[in-house]
Amino acid sequence: MTGLENTAGVLVLLLAVMNSDQFASRPRNKGLFRAYMREFLNFDPPVIRRAVMLSLATAGMEGAGLMLLLPLLTLAGVFDKEGGNFPFGNRMLTSLKLDWNLENALVIFVVLISVQAWLVLLRDRVTRSLYLRFTDHLRQRLYESLAYSRWSFLIGRHSGEILNVLNSEVQRISVGTFFLLRLFTLSLLALTYLFVAFRISATLALLALSTGMLLWLLLRSSDGSSRASGGQLGQANNRLFTLTQEFLSALKLIKIHGEEASNIRQFNSAVTDVSRRFLDFQKSWTRAQMTFRVGGACALALLSYAALTLMQLSPARLLAMIAIFAKLLPQLSDIAGGRQQLLHMLPAFSAWRDLMRASEANRAPPTNDATIPLEQHIVINQVRFQHPQSHLTLTVEHLKIPAKTTTAITGVSGSGKTTLVDVLSGLIAPDSGSILVDGVPLEQLPGWCKSIAYIPQETLIQGGTLRDNLLWGNTAPSAAEIRQALEQSALSALIEKLPDKLETHIGERGVKLSGGEKQRLALARALLRKPQLLILDEATSALDGDNHRQLLDTLRGLHGNMTILVVSHRHEELAGLIDGTVFMEDGKVGPWRPALADS
Known part of the structure; x- marks a missing residue:
């Protein structure tokens, strides 16, 4: 009987280790499971080895308990010595060199259960920590x-x-990794049960193994639907996140x-679509579990009949086989469901890997x-970009911006002003041409971004206090520098x-x-960087008259101390402040x- 359950475990191992490409049969996904x-095996090999050893030890203790089942029942007087004869288990008892009676047998039983419970506790702690840390590792x-x-890639x-x-998607990988472990x-336990079953009756175990293979092959047809539903769920989640992000951005x-x-x-x-995709997979998953339960019950009836009528198996051995089967039956559905969870997870891992490869x-x-x-x-x-x-x-044929000047970059909306600023700051690399800072090519200046302070039109203000915002992106300035x-x-x-x-909290x-206070706070934060180049990208366009004048007065006080670029489509408002115009x-x-040439 144990062979039926073991079939699932054996095939899981064979499928996962020796023939893992079957998890992703389409050409696009070939080798995805591998x-x-x-990725998983390279994450933390020592801890993975520890989890494997604990799983082996747990399975070993489970097997030892099953080996001692018949001898202990014989000692308890449930069976006579002939019906409960189990040489392998008897040798285990004899090797302990104890005076075997019912009391000692019960003590051994309690010790075995206690050791196994302790090993299970350790195993579960290690595996739980392992898959959670692996999830954090992927996300980080x-x-x-x-x-x-x-x-240029991010935009x-x-x-x-x-x-x-x-x-x-990373959370779905976490669920899949849990089921992998x-x-x-479960597969180790199934192998243990198979070993014990073969010791009891090799013929009956082989018959159960054959029955299990038939069940396994029958359910292979659901593999494609599990993979497909995993991909559809990923697309539905992507749409939901996209709608949520757009909603929050456009809420006003x-x-x-x-x-x-x-x-x-x-x-x-979008929410309904996500739920529907998840429920579709749940239907496939529960259908597989039901099939294994019904198949297991049919196999139990068939094998019990064969054991009693054809093989003349003793009641003691039949009872032991039924006990083994009773342990395996709930695991059978878990193995089937876990395998489908792995298939369902693979599209999520594919999405993670594709984005990871693209960003790298x-x-x-x-x-x-x-x-x-x-x-x-x-x-x-x-320069061309x-x-x-x-x-x-x-397109830039030749542009020379003098240092320590204030320059206005002007033009109508959509003329490319922000793109020029992105090129100047090194945020994007041009397709061709060169950018020189004091005669040195920009690509040879890895610290250039640390020399720049940038204030966009939509000022980035964090939740928290004024001090929190001043320190964001700055290395511990002194009180005098803040002042x-x-x-x-x-x-x-x-x-x-x-x-x-x-320490005043300014809200989300x-x-x-x-608006003016936000811009001045952003400017103070920028000045704490002690920039060589200060860029204001339409930073004054949304301000009212008073705030606009205050910000221009502030810039006038910085004139000549650093190179300043003011992006604006209304350069006439900058008269008297700027040295030149682009x-x-x-x-x-x-x-x-x-600037005189504009007058």
Whole structure:
């Protein structure tokens, strides 16, 4: 009878280790399971070996208990010596050299159960920690890879897709890894039960093994649906994350336009789709478990009949076989369901691996913390860049921006001003041409990003206190440096009025601050970096008159101390502040012209 259950365990091991490509038969997924296994086995080999040894020890103790079943029942007087004869178990008892009676037999029974329970406790602790740490490892690796990838690669990916892989898909890999470890444990136990069953009756065990193979082959037809449902669930989760991300980004506009109802319908549809995909898999999973349970019951009836009528098996041995089968029957459905969970997980691992490979292939050059001085000029020659998200082609024949000047980059919306700033800052690499900082090619200056402070139109303000925001991205400035940055950004008066000063909480995304206060806070944070190049990308466009003038007065106080680029489509408002202008039109960048030439 044990052979029936063992069949599932044996085939799981054979499938997972010797013929793992069967888990992903389509050409696109060929070798996917092997890639997953390599990733897992290379994660923490010592702990994996410890988990394997504990699983082996647990299975060994389980086998020892089964071996002693008949001899202990004989000692207890349940069977006579002839009916309970089991040479292998008897030799185990004899080797202990004890005066065997019912009391000693019960003590041994308690000791075996206690040791096995302790081993199971250790095994479960190790395996639980293992798959949880493996999940963290995958999430952290992907996060790090994305953080170091090129900006040109990141802008081509929807943030909803990235969030889906980092959260939902990695969590699905965690579930699959749990079932992988469980399958290994169950398979070891199944092999143990098979060994004991062969000791009791080789013929009956072989018959059960054949029956199990038939059940296994019958359920192989559900493999394709498990893989397909895993892929469909990943797509549904991706749509849900994308809709959620877009909803949060456009929440203010949605409220103003009164579009709540349509967004709710879209979200509800996405949630329903995720649930439907998950339920489809659950149907397949529970169907497989039911088939194994019904098949196991049929096999039990068939083998019991064969044992009693054809093989004339003694009641003691038949009882032992039934006991083994009773242990295996619930495990059988777990093995079948666990295998389908693995198949269902593989599309999630594929999504993680694809995004991981893409981000690693687009890894940005390494940076360092050394500040690059800008004393002479920035020169751009023969630069071309095709924006991946639009038809815009940035073209710069020759542009020379003097150091320690304030330059306005102007042009109508969509002319490529932000793209030029991205190229100047080293955020994106041009398709051709060169960028020189004091005569040194930009690609040879890994610390250039540490020499830049950037303030976008949509100011990034973190939840927390004013101090938290000032320190974001800055290495522990002194109190004097903070005080100087606050004075330069005209924030000192505001801070003094607040009861908690810099410890004042400003709410999520700085909702307690006005637009001008947010911009001045962002400027103070930027100045704490002691930048060589300060870039304001349409940073004044959303400000009212008073805040606009205050920010321009602040910039006027910084004039001549650092190189400043002010991106604006209204350069006339910068009169008296700027030293030169760069005009752009349809991606074409003109030369740097002194401010007097504009008058």
